[in-house]
Amino acid sequence: MPGRGSSTTVDLDEAVGALAPRLLRYVAARLGDRSLAEDVAQESLTALVRAWRSSGPPDSPEAFVFAVARRRAGRLIWRRRLWLPLEHAARVRAAEPTPEAHTVGRDQARRVRAALARLPGRDREALLMVALGELTMTDAAASLGLSVSAAKMRVHRARARLTALLEDGYEGT
Amino acid sequence: MKEPDASDIDRRLREAFAEDAASAARIARAAVADGCAPVCRGEAAGSPRRWLVVAAVAAVLLLASAVVWWPARPVPAPVAESLAPQTLSGVIADGALVVSMPDGSVLISAGQPRTDRLPDGFSLVVFEGVQR
Numbered sequence: 328m329p330g331r332g333s334s335t336t337v338d339l340d341e342a343v344g345a346l347a348p349r350l351l352r353y354v355a356a357r358l359g360d361r362s363l364a365e366d367v368a369q370e371s372l373t374a375l376v377r378a379w380r381s382s383g384p385p386d387s388p389e390a391f392v393f394a395v396a397r398r399r400a401g402r403l404i405w406r407r408r409l410w411l412p413l414e415h416a417a418r419v420r421a422a423e424p425t426p427e428a429h430t431v432g433r434d435q436a437r438r439v440r441a442a443l444a445r446l447p448g449r450d451r452e453a454l455l456m457v458a459l460g461e462l463t464m465t466d467a468a469a470s471l472g473l474s475v476s477a478a479k480m481r482v483h484r485a486r487a488r489l490t491a492l493l494e495d496g497y498e499g500t
Numbered sequence: 501m502k503e504p505d506a507s508d509i510d511r512r513l514r515e516a517f518a519e520d521a522a523s524a525a526r527i528a529r530a531a532v533a534d535g536c537a538p539v540c541r542g543e544a545a546g547s548p549r550r551w552l553v554v555a556a557v558a559a560v561l562l563l564a565s566a567v568v569w570w571p572a573r574p575v576p577a578p579v580a581e582s583l584a585p586q587t588l589s590g591v592i593a594d595g596a597l598v599v600s601m602p603d604g605s606v607l608i609s610a611g612q613p614r615t616d617r618l619p620d621g622f623s624l625v626v627f628e629g630v631q632r
Contacts, residue, residue, distance in 0.1 A: 340532055352519055372527060
């Protein structure tokens with residue numbers, strides 16, 4: 328079994344330990360909800376650990392785990408869009424801190440968040456993988472199911488739009 | 501559109517989304533512990549999930565074989581019921597033919613042949629005799 332050797336276990340622990348902060352930051356930026364982000368990050372890392380132990384390390388653990396996290400976060404976002412109007416109607420929305428609440432008193436961070444929210448979803452996702460997930464362009468492309476050139480184009484476009492929004496002094500609504 | 505400074509934008513993003521090292525470490529530990537469960541605890545060989553998969557595969561195979569077998573199953577050819585020729589006897593009384601049938605019933609036929617529907621029962625009755 329490729330995944331049961333002690334050196335592989337050490338490698339796995341190291342890989343998971345190194346991926347966790349990047350993954351958590353990426354998912355938190357996508358979801359805007361720290362506790363949900365922790366759930367998604369942990370589930371994604373668990374999927375990586377299981378795959379690693381049963382079939383050996385994937386070609387790119389980064390691409391593997393970010394692809395899993397991307398799908399799970401996407402499902403959560405859709406589920407939240409579905410339930411949010413009902414929660415508002417029933418006034419049962421949990422009193423969780425909003426992304427803005429995390430950055431009260433940090434004007435620059437708030438502006439970046441607001442500008443980021445104005446980007447098209449696909450561009451934002453690619454940028455977050457590279458900037459926060461610290462993926463190489465190859466791994467980001469694999470996670471997004473794109474060619475490397477297409478991923479580069481998205482990231483470049485996202486950076487350019489974000490730069491323009493921040494230079495225009497975009498404050499959000 | 502101005503050419504973006506990639507490192508500056510990425511830095512600003514990282515500042516906006518601060519790293520939570522303690523949470524990340526906790527998640528990593530939990531993931532390794534959770535992901536270890538099926539293999540490390542020796543549950544892989546007989547885990548309920550595995551049996552569930554085996555049962556599901558067996559059910560699918562059974563269903564597939566039934567779907568294949570049912571149309572191709574041998575169907576017995578319908579056997580035409582035939583009766584050996586028999587000699588029937590009857591009488592004609594008042595213009596009506598009265599014949600005792602082999603099954604115990606009595607056939608009474610009179611008047612013009614019916615044309616509104618096909619006759620039922622025995623399809624052919626051949627008789628001969630002398631009208632009295």
